[in-house]
Amino acid sequence: MKTPEAVLADIRRRLDNTWADHLAGQPAWPHRFPLGTDSKSVLEAEWQDTYQPLRRTWADWARKHPATTLHTEPKRVYSTTQDLPVGLTITTIDAAARLAGEDWPTRLERATHRLTTLRQRHPDLVNPSKVLRAVDRYTETDFGLLLTVADWFSRNDATGPTPRQVPIPGVHAKWLKSHRSLLLTLTGRETLGLLPEHPPRIHFTYLDPDHRAAGGRVHDSATVDDAFAPAYPPQVVVISENKDTAIHFPPIPGGIAVEGDGFGGKTAAAFPWLTSAPHLYYWGDIDAHGYEILNGWRADGVPVTSILMDPDTYETYEPFGTNTDKNNQPLRPGVPKALPCLTPDERAVYERVLDAAHTGHRRIEQERIPLAVAHAAVKARQS
Template identity: 30%
Template sequence: MVKMKDVAAITEQVSNHINNHKFDIALTWPITISVGLPNKALLEANAVAVHNNNNAIKKWANKCGCKFETVHRVIGTPVELVSKISVPDELTVLRILKKSEVEEYRKIRRRIDWLSAEFSVSPETISAVVRMTNNEEELDFNLIVKAAHYFQNNDVSGITPRQVPLTGFSSKWLNETRTKRRKAICQLLGIEALNLAGRPTELRFRYLDPAYDDIELERIILLPWEGDAFAGAKYVIVVENKDTYQSMPLIPNGICIWGSGSAVSNAVPKISALRNMHIVYWGDMDADGLEILSSLRESGVPCDSILMDCTAYDRYCQFGTELTERGTEIKLREPKPVLGLRESERKLYMQLCSDATLRYRRIEQERIPICNALEELHKLGVPAVLPK
């Protein structure tokens, strides 16, 4: 039918209207939909279709409880055609929406009503919080409300998210990564931040010099650190994987730092003593590892790298993988500026991020024989002792 809406088009427009306004604190009724009648020539050229469509709209409107307006037209004989459909109230719109849309709508309205009754904040804030947390499961949304009341009545300054004594919460529920939950709680309370403490930055390292045989070889320090744990060290090897960390051989005046993920780029810059040493970073050949290397240099820590360029990739690509730890495919990604990378490292980074023809997007460092890594360290002047 030319221009004239049918039942499906009217239903879709009602659905779109509700979807666009479902987070409004107060919905406005009625919802009015124009049917869009064609001109006289088109009406007469499609007389049978017009009659059938008009009857279908009337039948549907009566069934749902919608009101409609008609206009007088002549199609051979005078007829009354539906020109507008009016959805008068919430009960009527729920008859029109699909079951999944009804469930979504009721969930949102229930949350809006609940927050409006519990917290003295503006309607705009209530709407924003419900929209922000719409993907939270019902249990988690309930916990957001519970947590907001707890923070409203208790001083949590100085404790970490895992230390908040809330019943029914997992230890990671309010971690720093849960930014929407934290922001929602803050907005409900009208505050800028929860003042929770971050977990102290931790650095794990082991002495590689045989001169330290009489002391504990592995140490964990909490930052900031001003002690003498690194006294006498000249060489620092920073690795990403624990297997490599544990198998690193003797290096006179050397230490090995294990920096899982981005922890190393957060920790190493905070230890001023390390800046006077020869630092070598060796991570996985993947986009994450190269971004960590770049972040380390951008933080002001000068360091070399080994086995993190195209030459190394080509040599060891048979050890590569296209899967994450969870068995999902490593996706292409938008490259970051990575201002700290050198040209050979940047070339590999760009290929790992955006070259769809590249077979593997990760070569884990522990797959590379440690003796090969020691050869690379020797080229940089690090006196690693090769195993016999």
């Protein structure tokens, strides 16, 4: 039987996973949390020290929290029948927030007001829960600026200027770049219409040992729509999420290492010499974001095969993992996205690192796996 402290942790997890969807119209509360059941032999063996005190604890706890319902069932203990707690229903999301404590009540109140504003300003908003989550930690100034900019793009044709030329006070190119997805969601557009500040490009490193021994350049770049051919048609392309990993990848005959740098595959897909390479690999972090990026590369038209993103690699290097993201924020469980371009093995690890019941690390940084291991994985794929 769970303690109140353990159930409070369950409440906080469910609240974190469902609050935005619930407010946006996908009810997740009330919700009943199971308290667990134990066999008759266990109940009798630990009745005096554990179960009888815990039963009283639960009864007292439920009386102090009127927005909860404690469910009991009769259980046979020795020669008597005892009503034991088996479940707890939290009746409303507001009750869940009060129990979760911290700033949850304030967050829900703020989100409710913002949802009303969003629906008034953008009645055709398709995914309000996505926007609610995105603006959860915004200040009122930042939230107001987002709405102002979305209104401007809704009323104006932005075809022609660059992000730096948008005539809105308080807005700059980096702000537009970091808020682009939200603005597209609010305006219902596929693009903002702005010109890029510079043409998209890729950076890569030549890995062929003969080319480098002959004095050929090591590092190069290619710009979309610019006439360009690499020093040699690559036979092997390794796209690496981490810049340093790409730059320092070991020599491979006919090889090129591309800096993925966290972006999607649309830029790389513009280079036929890259996408038509006989051996095309992607190597990224083992975390939810890494698999979402991998899926994006394939969806964008870059038919990569992943290396070192499989269950065996996760098991081997999990002890060297972390539970914080690149910004040192804690990684939390979540709901897996569809990601139709993942293989079954990739999907298995993706779901595992998002599972609320998972006790291992939720992220293995690419750099924790030696380059020699990655080099061997590429060579093994070619044999």
